[in-house]
Amino acid sequence: MDELPIRSGDDVVRVRQSVRVAAADNGLSLVDQTKLVTAASELARNTLVHGGGGVARVEVVKSANGRNGVKLYFTDEGPGIADLDLALTDGWSTGAGLGLGLSGARRLVDEFELTSLPGAGTSVVVVKWSR
Amino acid sequence: MRLQEDLADELSATGARGVIIDITAVEIVDSFIGRMLTTIGSVSRLFDAETVIVGMRPAVAITLTELGLSLNGVRTAMNAEKGLEILNGRS
8 A cells, every 4th residue: 555645736746647657557457547537636635735735545445245446545734624515516616726626536436535624634435447 | 828828929021811629639618728728719710710520528518518618709510521521611
């Protein structure tokens, strides 16, 4: 399992590269690799911009029926998200962004779990399975 | 962004009417890169130039659609040749 710091834009690039390698090595199709890497890019940038930096973890997982998958964790100790439903709404943004980061990333993966408490940081866990 | 400044300088200096951005080598377009592309389109329009993005990989196109990103204000074409056709068709 790789644990990667997210402290700069360069770190976001390294997270993308690491996710790409894990996805390719575990039998995800090119389209699924691209979806997962794109989701990782959105989430890593959220960690950096909204969470004030944090950590990404890349894990290889196997489902009960034997399918390979890649599981990603993004955690920060930033201000957290007050209204999770609102944060997952298309077009809603606190910053200068397009408001597609979280909602868009959720559409690109098979499993998506967002946990956050105001003042206690944010954690996003996603999984993409091979087909 | 360095690219946007260089582009604005170049458009101002040359009076170019079109901008082609080839993203053949780009493996992913997330909302950050998407916003950069639409900003380039907006800047170019201020100089009366149209922007055409060419060479988007199929996997990138599928992902962009699912992400919900529409590249407002820029055209897209299969390749540089088709992009030039679009720009030359402008009166």
